Amino acid sequence: MTARIIDGKAFAARLRARVATQAAAFAEAAGRPAGLAVVLVGEDAASSVYVRSKGKATREAGMAGFEHRLSADVRQDELVALVERLNADPAVDGILVQLPLPAHLDADAVLLTIDPDKDVDGFHPVNAGRLATGLPGMVPCTPYGCLLLLQDELGDLSGLDAVVVGRSNIVGKPMAALLTAASCTVTIAHSRTRDLPGVIGRADIVVAAVGRANFVQGAWLKPGAVVIDVGINRIDSGLVGDVDFAAALPVAAAITPVPGGVGPMTIACLLRNTLVAAHRRAGLAFDEGRA
DSSP states (O other): OOOEEOOHHHHHHHHHHHHHHHHHHHHHHHSSOOEEEEEEESOOHHHHHHHHHHHHHHHHTTOEEEEEEEOTTOOHHHHHHHHHHHHHOTTOOEEEEOSOOOTTSOHHHHHHHSOGGGBTTOOSHHHHHHHHHTOOOOOOHHHHHHHHHHHHHHSOOTTOEEEEEOOOTTTHHHHHHHHHHTTOEEEEEOTTOTTHHHHHTTOSEEEEOSOOTTOBOGGGSOTTOEEEEOOOEEETTEEEOSBOHHHHTTTOSEEOOTTTSSHHHHHHHHHHHHHHHHHHHHTOOOOOOOO
């Protein structure tokens, strides 16, 4: 058996095309395009690339993009004041502050300033609480993208045993909440988990988000498991995930590659979240549909 490769790039392209169609319908109904504001502080090379990609994708989807670039030495009160202006701007439906921020800035305080209804990253504690309690809210883009890939691969996830390796607020915890809502039996594993290979070996679904290159071994996987690799790690040979891809291929039923798996889904889901926020703010129903 050789695992089927889950093509996140192709799925994301379909999702973005659907979002573009929905964005056009929204603009006609609301009399304005949905709007996404992205705030970049400093000149971090990777962050600049991400911001350019998000801006290009926003425009391609027929939405309005508002890019705010601030100097690396911007004061906390200046950054907070910008976020508050974006909160009040009727043309802005989604606000994204690109992380990481320079060390002198309090990222948590900045994120708390964002209106939860415009928090398209889904990082605000209000949205974390909404997700945990099953209420409508903004869902973090990467975990939601993982869920879409799993549903496309497996259909109904009810009753499946899922292990999430990693407990970050950005991926691990919201991923576990989404899988729980999908009626999986969920375990969050981490660096202090006892018998981690044994825990992973029971799982029908493995989501690896631990940030360590080739950490999850193929021998740990249950034969026929579906593996979602969130990791992006740069080593001498290039980019690799958190799962030993070559070792997992003969064991898993399906697996996401790195790159080309989860990564493209993040921006696609950001566009989707912006459109969801726009519909809610305009009092319009959002048709989720399928990618």
